[in-house]
Amino acid sequence: MVVGIAAGILFLGLAYGINNKRMEASINSYLSHVQIHHKEFRQRMESKYTIDDLQSVEQQLKAIPEVKAYSKRYVVNGLINSPRSGQGIIIKAINTGTDSLVSNLKDLIIQGSFLEKKRYPPILIGEHLANRLQVGVDKKVTVLYRSNDEEVANRFKVAGIYRSSALGMEGSIAFMRLEDFESQTGMSGEAHEIAIIANSLETVSNITEAIEAESSAVESWTDLAPELKLMDVMMDKMIFIIMGIILLALSFGIVNTMLMVILERTRELGMLMSVGMNKMKIFLLVLFETVMLSAIGGPIGMVLSSLMIGYLQETGIDLSSVGEGLKTFGIGSTIYPKLLEGDLLRIGLMVVAIGILSAIYPAIKALKLNPAEAVRAV
Amino acid sequence: MSIIKTQGLTKIYKEHTVEVRALNGVTMDIAEGEFTAIVGPSGSGKTTLLNIIGGLDKPSGGQVSIGDVDITDLNDNQLIDFRLNNIGFVFQAYNLIPVLTARENVEFIMLMQKRPKAEMDERAESLLKAVGLEDQMHKRPREMSGGQQQRVAVARALASKPKFVLADEPTANLDSKTAINLLDIMATLNKEEGTIFIFSTHDQKVIDRARRVVTLEDGKIVSDVLQN
Ligand SMILES: Nc1ncnc2c1ncn2[C@@H]1O[C@H](COP(=O)(O)OP(=O)(O)O)[C@@H](O)[C@H]1O
Numbered sequence: 063m064v065v066g067i068a069a070g071i072l073f074l075g076l077a078y079g080i081n082n083k084r085m086e087a088s089i090n091s092y093l094s095h096v097q098i099h100h101k102e103f104r105q106r107m108e109s110k111y112t113i114d115d116l117q118s119v120e121q122q123l124k125a126i127p128e129v130k131a132y133s134k135r136y137v138v139n140g141l142i143n144s145p146r147s148g149q150g151i152i153i154k155a156i157n158t159g160t161d162s163l164v165s166n167l168k169d170l171i172i173q174g175s176f177l178e179k180k181r182y183p184p185i186l187i188g189e190h191l192a193n194r195l196q197v198g199v200d201k202k203v204t205v206l207y208r209s210n211d212e213e214v215a216n217r218f219k220v221a222g223i224y225r226s227s228a229l230g231m232e233g234s235i236a237f238m239r240l241e242d243f244e245s246q247t248g249m250s251g252e253a254h255e256i257a258i259i260a261n262s263l264e265t266v267s268n269i270t271e272a273i274e275a276e277s278s279a280v281e282s283w284t285d286l287a288p289e290l291k292l293m294d295v296m297m298d299k300m301i302f303i304i305m306g307i308i309l310l311a312l313s314f315g316i317v318n319t320m321l322m323v324i325l326e327r328t329r330e331l332g333m334l335m336s337v338g339m340n341k342m343k344i345f346l347l348v349l350f351e352t353v354m355l356s357a358i359g360g361p362i363g364m365v366l367s368s369l370m371i372g373y374l375q376e377t378g379i380d381l382s383s384v385g386e387g388l389k390t391f392g393i394g395s396t397i398y399p400k401l402l403e404g405d406l407l408r409i410g411l412m413v414v415a416i417g418i419l420s421a422i423y424p425a426i427k428a429l430k431l432n433p434a435e436a437v438r439a440v
Numbered sequence: 441m442s443i444i445k446t447q448g449l450t451k452i453y454k455e456h457t458v459e460v461r462a463l464n465g466v467t468m469d470i471a472e473g474e475f476t477a478i479v480g481p482s483g484s485g486k487t488t489l490l491n492i493i494g495g496l497d498k499p500s501g502g503q504v505s506i507g508d509v510d511i512t513d514l515n516d517n518q519l520i521d522f523r524l525n526n527i528g529f530v531f532q533a534y535n536l537i538p539v540l541t542a543r544e545n546v547e548f549i550m551l552m553q554k555r556p557k558a559e560m561d562e563r564a565e566s567l568l569k570a571v572g573l574e575d576q577m578h579k580r581p582r583e584m585s586g587g588q589q590q591r592v593a594v595a596r597a598l599a600s601k602p603k604f605v606l607a608d609e610p611t612a613n614l615d616s617k618t619a620i621n622l623l624d625i626m627a628t629l630n631k632e633e634g635t636i637f638i639f640s641t642h643d644q645k646v647i648d649r650a651r652r653v654v655t656l657e658d659g660k661i662v663s664d665v666l667q668n
């Protein structure tokens with residue numbers, strides 16, 4: 063029974079861990095917590111839709127305590143060409159100083175380096191795209207994009223290749239230096255996108271509510287990637303269905319254990335009835351014992367599994383053997399199980415409730431014992 | 441004068457289509473102060489008779505009256521109360537609650553009777569002393585020998601100040617020396633407390649200690665003798 067609870071909680075932790083990992087991968091690499099764009103920008107990614115009143119927005123951001131960091135970007139649609147192949151991409155021109163405060167892109171680089179200033183403007187592409195273009199580090203590529211109704215074509219050198227478990231990112235997003243973008247286009251001091259990281263996930267909505275910018279859209283990660291949120295909600299439901307099944311099995315376990323106990327102790331219960339213990343007391347006795355069983359088993363299982371999760375949270379579970387499959391779901395191969403305190407409490411309450419419910423049947427069963435039969439049973 | 445009277449007791453167990461007549465017209469009286477053995481071969485109906493006299497089981501026919509109460513008229517809850525206040529039980533085994541000490545096992549009965557604490561303490565101590573367990577009061581059943589456990593059971597049976605004690609094969613799991621020791625304790629308590637003891641057995645040495653011997657065969661009394 064303890065094992066059952068521990069397994070259930072561990073499973074829950076693992077599921078949360080997977081979910082969290084996927085969410086974190088997306089948030090850290092490209093989504094961030096909150097993004098600000100011009101209202102039109104997300105529909106039509108045209109370079110004329112830069113953020114209005116950028117200075118006022120920035121001032122607001124500096125004044126909001128929940129904002130941990132922010133970074134400005136230019137974002138355009140473009141075409142990348144290698145001698146072998148071409149591909150439509152989104153190009154993000156980032157401030158190499160501030161962007162690492164809102165994104166972990168730097169840590170995702172598997173070959174080459176970050177966007178250091180070189181003779182040729184450097185570009186950072188995903189592994190997937192690199193394979194498609196059949197280019198490696200230090201190879202040249204041509205990038206074509208439109209800026210204010212002008213075609214801009216430039217030669218770039220692939221400075222680095224990154225790998226990300228965020229869904230679709232590797233194949234479609236390339237990064238360049240903000241300064242290079244400004245010198246190529248003649249734009250200056252503007253931005254298409256501001257990426258913001260909050261102090262914590264819980265304070266995200268404080269930020270979105272605090273910013274006032276009429277012509278801009280302030281969107282949290284859940285607005286930006288509703289599918290992530292949806293998967294989160296679905297995961298929650300799935301988890302509870304599976305937890306329900308586990309708890310059901312658990313309650314069968316409790317009922318079974320208690321029926322065995324009653325069977326084993328038929329003589330003792332029969333003796334108690336014979337010597338004058340009334341039915342109400344027998345009922346309460348069995349009820350109490352069953353509740354105790356779950357009240358003791360429950361916490362032990364919970365403590366056991368939280369310790370285990372606590373440990374695994376540090377070290378992670380390396381699933382790289384099955385990791386290839388997980389990667390396609392946007393999940394890294396090392397899972398860090400995670401559990402919220404609220405869930406632990408909820409499970410605890412559920413176990414106790416199940417314990418009480420499962421106690422009733424054995425207790426009624428005990429009531430039906432006939433003392434004469436019970437004292438004869440050996 | 442007789443305290444317990446049975447009148448034409450029958451008990452028929454039905455198993456599927458087979459009927460077993462465990463008791464077949466048992467009429468007997470038990471008077472104040474008796475120390476009586478119910479004897480007979482296995483299956484002769486000893487347990488059935490004691491269970492019916494003790495109100496644990498209902499007869500198929502006949503009556504049992506204790507004092508002026510016909511217990512066959514009582515409902516389940518009344519019977520439980522009646523047992524608690526009038527009858528002490530000693531079974532062959534599993535008499536004690538394993539998690540309680542000897543003393544707590546004895547007090548437990550008085551607790552159910554809602555006796556005052558001081559009286560409980562006093563009576564538990566004097567009974568455990570009477571059965572020779574004054575040094576073992578704080579031991580749990582599994583730390584005691586079989587004979588000691590049965591002595592605790594006898595003390596427990598007397599704790600409620602019952603009119604009589606029913607003991608179904610109380611010595612069946614004991615060696616004969618321990619069995620006789622238990623019987624001597626029971627006989628002493630029978631004299632000192634004036635409590636009726638009715639016990640079943642098929643051990644001749646135990647039978648020898650009884651003052652009255654009622655012999656059952658196939659659910660009928662075949663002999664009823666007084667001995668010294
Ligand atoms: N619950 C029962 N169902 C059917 N037959 C029973 C039951 N209890 C006892 N008997 C039968 O009743 C008879 C008397 O049993 P019992 O009173 O236990 O005898 P004793 O105690 O003298 O050995 C036996 O034949 C026994 O098999």
Ligand SMILES: [Mg+2]
Pocket residue numbers: 486487488609
């Ligand atoms: Mg018997």
